Amino acid sequence: MKIAVLPGDGIGTEIIAEAVKVLRVLDLSFELETAPVGGAAYEAAGHPLPESTLALAKAADAVLFGAVGDWKYDKLERRLRPEQAILGLRKELGLFANFRPAICYEQLTHASSLKPELVAGLDILIIRELTGDIYFGQPRGRRTAVDGHFPGSEEAFDTMRYSRPEIERIAHVAFQAARKRNKKVTSVDKANVLETFQFWKDVVTEVHAQYPDVELEHMYVDNAAMQLVKAPKKFDVVVTGNMFGDILSDEAAMLTGSIGMLPSASLNAANQGLYEPSHGSAPDIAGKGIANPLATILSAAMMLKFSLNQPEAAARIEAAVQSVLAQGLRTADIWSEGTRKVSTVEMGDAVVAAI
Amino acid sequence: MKIAVLPGDGIGTEIIAEAVKVLRVLDLSFELETAPVGGAAYEAAGHPLPESTLALAKAADAVLFGAVGDWKYDKLERRLRPEQAILGLRKELGLFANFRPAICYEQLTHASSLKPELVAGLDILIIRELTGDIYFGQPRGRRTAVDGHFPGSEEAFDTMRYSRPEIERIAHVAFQAARKRNKKVTSVDKANVLETFQFWKDVVTEVHAQYPDVELEHMYVDNAAMQLVKAPKKFDVVVTGNMFGDILSDEAAMLTGSIGMLPSASLNAANQGLYEPSHGSAPDIAGKGIANPLATILSAAMMLKFSLNQPEAAARIEAAVQSVLAQGLRTADIWSEGTRKVSTVEMGDAVVAAI
Ligand SMILES: CC(C)[C@H](C(=O)O)[C@@H](O)C(=O)O
Ligand SMILES: CC(C)[C@H](C(=O)O)[C@@H](O)C(=O)O
Numbered sequence: 001m002k003i004a005v006l007p008g009d010g011i012g013t014e015i016i017a018e019a020v021k022v023l024r025v026l027d028l029s030f031e032l033e034t035a036p037v038g039g040a041a042y043e044a045a046g047h048p049l050p051e052s053t054l055a056l057a058k059a060a061d062a063v064l065f066g067a068v069g070d071w072k073y074d075k076l077e078r079r080l081r082p083e084q085a086i087l088g089l090r091k092e093l094g095l096f097a098n099f100r101p102a103i104c105y106e107q108l109t110h111a112s113s114l115k116p117e118l119v120a121g122l123d124i125l126i127i128r129e130l131t132g133d134i135y136f137g138q139p140r141g142r143r144t145a146v147d148g149h150f151p152g153s154e155e156a157f158d159t160m161r162y163s164r165p166e167i168e169r170i171a172h173v174a175f176q177a178a179r180k181r182n183k184k185v186t187s188v189d190k191a192n193v194l195e196t197f198q199f200w201k202d203v204v205t206e207v208h209a210q211y212p213d214v215e216l217e218h219m220y221v222d223n224a225a226m227q228l229v230k231a232p233k234k235f236d237v238v239v240t241g242n243m244f245g246d247i248l249s250d251e252a253a254m255l256t257g258s259i260g261m262l263p264s265a266s267l268n269a270a271n272q273g274l275y276e277p278s279h280g281s282a283p284d285i286a287g288k289g290i291a292n293p294l295a296t297i298l299s300a301a302m303m304l305k306f307s308l309n310q311p312e313a314a315a316r317i318e319a320a321v322q323s324v325l326a327q328g329l330r331t332a333d334i335w336s337e338g339t340r341k342v343s344t345v346e347m348g349d350a351v352v353a354a355i
Numbered sequence: 356m357k358i359a360v361l362p363g364d365g366i367g368t369e370i371i372a373e374a375v376k377v378l379r380v381l382d383l384s385f386e387l388e389t390a391p392v393g394g395a396a397y398e399a400a401g402h403p404l405p406e407s408t409l410a411l412a413k414a415a416d417a418v419l420f421g422a423v424g425d426w427k428y429d430k431l432e433r434r435l436r437p438e439q440a441i442l443g444l445r446k447e448l449g450l451f452a453n454f455r456p457a458i459c460y461e462q463l464t465h466a467s468s469l470k471p472e473l474v475a476g477l478d479i480l481i482i483r484e485l486t487g488d489i490y491f492g493q494p495r496g497r498r499t500a501v502d503g504h505f506p507g508s509e510e511a512f513d514t515m516r517y518s519r520p521e522i523e524r525i526a527h528v529a530f531q532a533a534r535k536r537n538k539k540v541t542s543v544d545k546a547n548v549l550e551t552f553q554f555w556k557d558v559v560t561e562v563h564a565q566y567p568d569v570e571l572e573h574m575y576v577d578n579a580a581m582q583l584v585k586a587p588k589k590f591d592v593v594v595t596g597n598m599f600g601d602i603l604s605d606e607a608a609m610l611t612g613s614i615g616m617l618p619s620a621s622l623n624a625a626n627q628g629l630y631e632p633s634h635g636s637a638p639d640i641a642g643k644g645i646a647n648p649l650a651t652i653l654s655a656a657m658m659l660k661f662s663l664n665q666p667e668a669a670a671r672i673e674a675a676v677q678s679v680l681a682q683g684l685r686t687a688d689i690w691s692e693g694t695r696k697v698s699t700v701e702m703g704d705a706v707v708a709a710i
Contacts, residue, residue, distance in 0.1 A: 158515040
C-alpha cells in the first residue's frame, strides 16, 4: 500500500506529522512517501504542483493531504498560487466524488453557533461533484462583450456545464452511500434558473429509478442554504455540483461547530483517493504547535476505509479519537472550561496511546 | 405617485392586502393599480408575466410585489412557471441592485437557530447584483459535448459573465450604502477559481479608490457562507453577484430567525423599484389567514423611502411595526410563549392603529 504524503503549507506539516504517527502505530505495512505541494512546492520547485509530486500522487493508492495556501502568495499569477495544486490533483487524478461529512461530536455540541438541540447528534454526508461544473468548464476568460447590458465593454466569463455521465456517476455514489445510512438523498440544484441544473435534476431523477429503496428529494440551492440553518438534522445525504457543494459543505461544516474535527475524501472511479481535513492551512497559527490534528487523523481513517480496504484499522482510529475526546483532551480550537488544553503533538500522542 | 400592486400566488394576496391597508392610512395620494402575476396570471392570461402586467409595472414609480409560486405549476415548461415573472420583471425593468437587509429584531432573537449572543442586534445589508451573472448569461442550453470528460455525450451548460460597467455600478451602490452605515463592505467572490470573479474583485478594488472612507474586505463565497454562521455581526454591507447573492442572502435571512419580517428592494438606475418580502409564497398556509404581513408592510416602507421619496412616511410604518412587536402581537410564525397570537388581518389592523 503506497501513500503519497503531501503536507503543504501553514499548519499542514504539523497536522500531517500526527496523522503519520498514528498510521505508523497500526502495524500495517505502508510505503509512505512525502512530497511538497502548494506554496511549499512553489518555493522549492517554482510550481505548486511539480511534476514529481503529481507523479507520486498518481502512482500511490492514496494521497494524504495537509492544507495549502498563505496570504503571501496572493500576488502570484493564478496558475502559480497554492490552491491550483488541489485543483490540479482533482483534475489529473479524476477525483470526481468528494465526501464531506458534517458531524457534530457529542462533546463539542456547545461549540456550535446553533442551539444545542438543533445540532446534537447531527450526521450529514455532503457529496460534492469535484471535477466538473464551472470549476473546469471551457471556454472562460476575458473578452469584449458582444451582447448583454453593455455591449462593447470588457467582460469576464466562465462556463458552467455537466454531461449526463458526470451526473449519473455522482448520483450513483450518492444513492449507494444513502443505502448504508438513512436512505435519503437531497439533490440540490437551481433548476428554476439554470439549464445545467434542470438537466442535473432530470438525470438524478432517472438514476433514482434504480434505487427505489432510497428516498429522493430535490431542493433549490438557496433553500438548502436556509434549511441547513433551520433544521440540519432533516438531511441525510446531500448531493450537488462542484460550485454549490463548495458553499454548502463549508456552511454545513461550520454549523457543526466541529470544523477542526471534520475529514474529507475525494475519490476517483478506481477508488484512488485524496484525503484532507475540511479546514484550511491557517497560516496565522502555523508553527505554534496548537493546531488540531484530529481532522487529519480522521482523514487517514477514511483513507484506510475507502482506498486501502482496511476498515478495522479505520475503526481503531475512530475509536481512539472518541476516547481522547472522552478523556477531556482538547486543542485550543475546541477547548472549553473543564477540559484539558493540549498541543498538536500531545493530541497525536494521545490518539496513539488510545490505539 | 403610481404604484403597481402585484399580489401573485399563495399567501401573496393576503399579505399584500395588509400592506395596501397600511399605505392607504398614510394620507399620501397614491395611485394603486393591481394586476395578476405568477401562477395567478398564468391561470388568468396564460402567461406568468402578461404584457399588461409588465406595462403597468414599467409605467409605475414602484412595484409592490407579494410572492409567486406553487407546487402545482412544477410540471409546466420553464417559460410558463411563476418564477419566470420575477426574472422577467428584473430584466425588463433593469432592477440590477437588490437590497436584502438581514436584521434580527430584538423581540425575536430567541427565534433564531443561532445562540442569542451571536444574533442579538444583528443588522447586515446584503446587496446582490440582480440582472447579470449566470442568471441571464448567453449562450445556455443543451448540446453534445465536444470536449470535457465525456466528449460525445449529452450536456447542459450556462454562461456566467460580468462586464465592467455592471460591476462598477453595483460596487458604487454598495460603497454608498456603507457610507450611511458602518462604512465596511465585504465583497464576496470566488476569484481563486472563476475568471468572472477575479474580474469582479479587480473592478470592485478599483471603484473602492473613490471611497477611501469605507473599508473594503474581499472574501471567498465558501468562507462567507461559514463566517455568516460563525460571526454574522462582523459584516456590515455584503456585495456580491446574482448567484452567490441568491444563496447568501437566504442563508443570512434564515440566520436572523426573523424571515417573516424581512423586506427587500430591487432598484434600477432611475430608482424605480420592486419591493417584496424575502420569504416565499408559502402555498401550504395560503388562505388560512395566518401569514405574517410584516415583511410586506416593511417592503412598502422601503418603497416609500427608496422610490417615492417619502422617508417620513416610511419611518412612521417602521415605528408602527416596532410598536406592535412591543405590544406582544405575533403571527404564528414568530409566536412564542407569553405573546399574543394574531391573524394576518389583525396584525395589519394593529399596524394601522399604531400609525
Ligand atoms: C481552494 C479552493 C480552490 C477549493 C475549492 O473551491 O474547491 C476549496 O475551497 C475547497 O473546497 O477545497
Ligand atoms: C424564484 C427565483 C428565480 C429567485 C432567484 O433565484 O433569484 C428567488 O430565489 C429569489 O431569490 O428571488
